[in-house]
Amino acid sequence: MSLIDVKNLSKEYRNGEVVTPVLRGLNFAIQKGEFAAIMGPSGSGKSTLMHILGFLDTLSSGQYIFDGRDVSTLSEDELAEMRSCSVGFVFQSFNLLPRTTVLDNAILPLMYTKDKRPEWSAKAKAALESVGLGHRLHHMSDQLSGGEKQRVAIARALINKPELIFADEPTGNLDSKSGLQVMKIFQDLNAQGHTVILVTHEKYTAEHAQRILRLKDGALVGDEKVRDRQLADGNGELRK
Amino acid sequence: MHYGNSMHCSWKTLAANKARSFLSMLGVIIGVMVVIIIISVGAGAQSLILNQIKSLGSNLVGVLPGQSEEKGPPVAALGVVITTLKYEDGKAIAQSGNPHIIGVASYVRGIDTVVVGDKKTDTNFLGTTASYINVEDANVETGRFFTEEEERAMGRVAALGSQVAQDLFGNDDPLGKQIKIKRTPFTIIGVMKARGVSGFQNQDNQIFVPLPAAQKLLLGINHVSFMRVKVDSGEYVDSAMDFVKQILRAEHGITNAADDDFTVRSATDGLAALTQITNALRFFLAAVASIALVVGGFGIMNIMLAAVTERTREIGLRKAVGARHSDITRQFLVETVTITLSGGIIGALFGILLSVIAATVAQNLGYKWDLVVTFSSVLFAGAVSVAIGLIFGIVPARRASRLNPIEALRYE
Numbered sequence: 221m222s223l224i225d226v227k228n229l230s231k232e233y234r235n236g237e238v239v240t241p242v243l244r245g246l247n248f249a250i251q252k253g254e255f256a257a258i259m260g261p262s263g264s265g266k267s268t269l270m271h272i273l274g275f276l277d278t279l280s281s282g283q284y285i286f287d288g289r290d291v292s293t294l295s296e297d298e299l300a301e302m303r304s305c306s307v308g309f310v311f312q313s314f315n316l317l318p319r320t321t322v323l324d325n326a327i328l329p330l331m332y333t334k335d336k337r338p339e340w341s342a343k344a345k346a347a348l349e350s351v352g353l354g355h356r357l358h359h360m361s362d363q364l365s366g367g368e369k370q371r372v373a374i375a376r377a378l379i380n381k382p383e384l385i386f387a388d389e390p391t392g393n394l395d396s397k398s399g400l401q402v403m404k405i406f407q408d409l410n411a412q413g414h415t416v417i418l419v420t421h422e423k424y425t426a427e428h429a430q431r432i433l434r435l436k437d438g439a440l441v442g443d444e445k446v447r448d449r450q451l452a453d454g455n456g457e458l459r460k
Numbered sequence: 461m462h463y464g465n466s467m468h469c470s471w472k473t474l475a476a477n478k479a480r481s482f483l484s485m486l487g488v489i490i491g492v493m494v495v496i497i498i499i500s501v502g503a504g505a506q507s508l509i510l511n512q513i514k515s516l517g518s519n520l521v522g523v524l525p526g527q528s529e530e531k532g533p534p535v536a537a538l539g540v541v542i543t544t545l546k547y548e549d550g551k552a553i554a555q556s557g558n559p560h561i562i563g564v565a566s567y568v569r570g571i572d573t574v575v576v577g578d579k580k581t582d583t584n585f586l587g588t589t590a591s592y593i594n595v596e597d598a599n600v601e602t603g604r605f606f607t608e609e610e611e612r613a614m615g616r617v618a619a620l621g622s623q624v625a626q627d628l629f630g631n632d633d634p635l636g637k638q639i640k641i642k643r644t645p646f647t648i649i650g651v652m653k654a655r656g657v658s659g660f661q662n663q664d665n666q667i668f669v670p671l672p673a674a675q676k677l678l679l680g681i682n683h684v685s686f687m688r689v690k691v692d693s694g695e696y697v698d699s700a701m702d703f704v705k706q707i708l709r710a711e712h713g714i715t716n717a718a719d720d721d722f723t724v725r726s727a728t729d730g731l732a733a734l735t736q737i738t739n740a741l742r743f744f745l746a747a748v749a750s751i752a753l754v755v756g757g758f759g760i761m762n763i764m765l766a767a768v769t770e771r772t773r774e775i776g777l778r779k780a781v782g783a784r785h786s787d788i789t790r791q792f793l794v795e796t797v798t799i800t801l802s803g804g805i806i807g808a809l810f811g812i813l814l815s816v817i818a819a820t821v822a823q824n825l826g827y828k829w830d831l832v833v834t835f836s837s838v839l840f841a842g843a844v845s846v847a848i849g850l851i852f853g854i855v856p857a858r859r860a861s862r863l864n865p866i867e868a869l870r871y872e
Contacts, residue, residue, distance in 0.1 A: 276780060276865050297784050304782020315777045315869065319476045329781035376781070 221288060222249040223383060223415055224273060229282035231268055231438075242268045244438045245282065250417065252383070255410040257418040257426035257446075260435035267388065269435065270419045274309060274386050275302045287383070304332050308377025312389035314369040316361040322348065323357045326375045333380060347375040351405055367398025374405055384415045391425055403428045404452035428452065470791075470798040481799060484763040487756020488803030488848060489810065492841045494749040496811025496833070501818055502742035503832035509738065510731055511828040519694045520595070521701050522730065523549075523687040523708070524723045543683035544712070544721040547671060550589065550687050553707050560696040561703070565595040566684040568674050572641050574628065574667065581627040585618075585641055585667040587674020595690045598663075603635045603650030611670040614677070619650040623664035641667065642678045697726050753844060756803070757852040764796050764856035768863075775860050776868025788861040796853025797846055804845025808838050 231243040242265045250256050260266045271277035272284065275291065284291045286306070294302065308329075316325050326344035335343070348354060351371040356364065361372065370390060377385055387406060391399035407428060410416045418429050426432050427450045434442030474481040526542035550566040568587040573580055590608040592598060598605075606617045618639065625634050634648045646669060655663035675681050691700040701724045708722050709715070725733075768775070775788060783791075812833050822829035 271866050274780075297786075300779070300782055300784040300787075303780060309780050311869065315773060315780075317774055317777070320472070324472075328778070332778075332782040332784070332787055380782075 222285075223252045223254075223287055224248075224250040225283075225285040226273075227283040227285075229269075229272070229279050229284060231265070231272060231277070231280045242438050243272075243279075246440050248433060248440060248443060250415065252415055253410070253413055254431060255407070255416045255418070255429045256431045256433060257420060257429035258433050258435060259420055259423065259426040261421055263437075264435040265438040266419050266421075266435050270386055270388055270417065273417065274307050275299045300332070304329060305380050306382055306384060308380065308382040308385045310370065310373050310377050310385065310387040310390045312392040314366075314373050314393070316369055316372055318362055320361055321358050322353060322361060322364070322372050325361050325372055326379055329376060329380050343379055344375070347379045348372070350378070351375045365398070366394050367401055370394060370398070370402050371405065374402070378409070382414075384417065385409065386417050386419070388419045389421070390418070391420075399425075400452040403450075407452060424450065470795040473795060474798060474802075480763070481802075484760050485799055485803030485806065487759040488753065488800050488845055489756075489807040491750065491753035491756045492804045492807030492845060493811040493814070494752055495746050495844075496808055496837055496841055497814050497818070498745045498749050499742065499837045500811070500815035500831070500833050502738070502745060503834075504815075504819055504822065504829045506735065506738045506742070507830040507832065508822070508827055510735065519691045519697060520727050521689040521691060521697060521704060522725045522727070523689065523704060524725065525683065525686070525721070527720050527723060542721075543681070545684050545687065546682065547675070547684055549708055549711050550684065552711050553687075553689060553704055554591070556703070556707055558700065558703050560692050560700050561689055562692050563591045563595040563690040564687060565589050565592045565690075566671055566687045568671060568679060568681065568683075568685050570642075570674065570679050572678075574624070574639055574641055576628045576637070576639055579628050579630075581624060581665075583621075583624050583627075583665055583667055585669055585674060585678065587669055587671040587678070589671050592668065595688050598655065599653040601651045601653045602633075603648070605650055605652075605668070606670050611672065614673045615670055616644065616646045616673060616677070617649045617670065618646040619652055619668040620648060621652050621662075621664040621666040621668070622654040623662070624667055625651045639667075641669070644677050697728075701726060750844070753848060757800075757848040760796060760799060760849070761852040761855060764792065764853060765859065767795075768792065768856050768860045771860075772863060772868045772871040775863050776865045776871065779863075779865035780869060785861040788863075789857045792857035792860045793850065793853045796856065797849030800845045800849035800852075801842065804841050807845075808841045811841075812838075 226246055226248050229243060229246040230241070232239050232241045234240075246269070258266045258269060268277065272279050273286075275294075279292065286302070291299075291302075317328065323341065323344050326348055327340045330340045330343065345354070345357060348357060351374050353368060353371055353375065356368065356372075361369065364372065370393075374385075374390075385406070390402055390406070394402060403425070406416050406418065410430075416429070418426065420426050427446050427448070429446060430449065431445055432442065433440060523545065525545040545566075547566060550564045553561065554564040566589050570585050570587070571582065572585060573582050590606055590611045593600070593605045600619070601622065603619070605619050606615060609615075610617055618641070620628070620634060628634065628639065629637070634651060637648050638645045639648060640646070646667075652664070652668070669678070671684065675684075689700065689704055691697050704724050705717075705720070705722075708724075709717075709720070712721060714720060778788060778791075815833055816831060819829055819831035
């Protein structure tokens with residue numbers, strides 16, 4: 221069974237009488253353990269698609285089945301629980317809480333789970349160590365470099381051990397070296413079995429994935445395996 | 461999200477914005493402080509008044525004209541003139557032969573500017589009976605008080621309160637001199653010993669004249685304002701009150717107690733009525749002060765609405781990592797209540813401090829002022845602070861919970 225199964229998915233925005241179609245009848249499936257990139261120019265609907273797949277937005281017509289459950293039948297609170305436990309988000313602009321420590325930023329998703337408070341710190345510490353930030357736990361988020369901020373965001377996305385990680389232009393605000401370090405983390409996570417969906421407009425970034433879904437004007441115009449995959453290493457160097 | 465976690469988060473947010481948190485608390489701080497001070501100072505002033513009344517003596521029975529409600533103040537106390545009590549009523553009580561009634565004094569009162577030579581003073585003149593000296597335990601400094609014969613004969617004689625004597629004659633001896641009250645000459649026969657302020661009345665700024673003279677020559681009336689009956693001991697006050705009522709009913713030809721045209725009260729009754737009045741006054745003042753609390757509440761609502769807008773991205777993020785509507789609502793509600801409750805606690809502390817200072821100052825000035833800070837008023841302040849947080853926090857909290865997470869995440 222696929223992790224994600226999308227059938228004839230459409231999304232339109234209504235503004236009074238004006239109806240703007242954003243996604244037009246998409247059909248695709250993503251298996252557990254895949255590393256897929258959704259690629260397209262701005263305005264192609266890739267962010268909207270990610271929001272729908274990540275339970276932040278609802279579809280207008282069609283069907284979205286996640287791990288065997290029809291998402292359109294879920295209530296608001298059930299959707300919140302899916303966001304809490306089944307997916308993790310990494311955003312282009314990091315979205316860390318200002319004036320808050322690295323540790324507390326990573327803890328944030330735990331507040332909305334049934335986890336008991338005494339276990340929070342240990343879990344957050346482990347997640348931060350896995351992205352190489354074990355030495356920065358008590359720094360304020362504002363004091364970090366861009367690459368470090370994005371790694372905190374990845375630790376935050378990982379903390380509830382979700383089946384699926386969404387990365388929305390994760391390297392967009394980073395220099396190329398930090399960007400490669402971040403991509404390396406995603407490739408490692410994928411190697412450990414996480415399903416990763418990367419949203420980007422850059423062909424080069426998309427080529428770090430195993431598969432590229434191309435969107436144009438809200439329609440799926442390509443779905444191919446990456447033949448010449450980019451492989452990042454932890455020092456910010458590329459190896460082929 | 462558990463309440464403990466919400467509290468913890470709120471503290472961190474508040475601590476991160478110390479100046480703003482303090483300013484937003486200010487309205488609640490001031491409101492709670494004022495309410496506590498008013499309740500406490502009001503209770504202190506009340507104790508002061510009641511202590512003074514008690515010092516008048518608990519074995520006095522007052523007779524006032526007009527009927528009164530069971531517990532309420534007599535209408536005569538509210539300034540309505542009722543003319544049902546007469547000079548003869550007092551005489552009837554005095555001559556009734558009740559062994560426990562040891563004196564009856566009747567009173568009328570007027571105000572005039574009294575002139576002697578180049579000195580003048582605004583003063584009260586008190587038309588009373590010769591029994592005044594006995595009933596009120598007053599003493600004469602020099603000279604004498606008027607006699608019952610002078611009283612009945614409408615004698616134009618006067619005794620001066622110590623302050624009046626000082627104002628009009630300085631160090632001269634006033635005895636035998638004449639003063640004019642309402643253009644009627646009176647001969648001064650005595651000066652009273654100083655008594656100080658008692659029961660709202662400066663006893664020393666009065667001129668004492670025989671009651672019939674005051675009625676006929678000065679005021680042109682034939683009723684008395686009130687009477688005081690002195691009972692030999694506190695334990696006979698109740699029976700003496702019943703006795704006085706029977707005498708007055710007989711005098712006025714009343715057969716049914718419901719038709720009474722007078723009110724008989726003991727000092728204890730007076731205390732109860734006064735306590736009721738001052739209590740009403742205190743709660744009225746406290747109600748006015750709570751307007752400050754409402755204003756503080758709106759201030760906090762305003763600040764929280766601004767905070768919701770400012771923290772739009774944070775709210776979006778929290779939703780993206782799994783916060784439900786109710787989690788966001790609770791977070792902002794707890795944050796608002798944390799602000800108002802902290803403000804309430806600070807305000808209560810300042811209020812208590814200022815009440816203690818007020819009481820200390822009053823006590824050092826020689827007043828019998830009790831420091832009254834009740835646990836219930838502090839509890840009330842705390843409950844009101846929490847209520848204000850909940851009432852004024854709900855609008856910002858709901859607005860926050862309804863933010864669309866996608867738009868909130870994109871918000872710059």
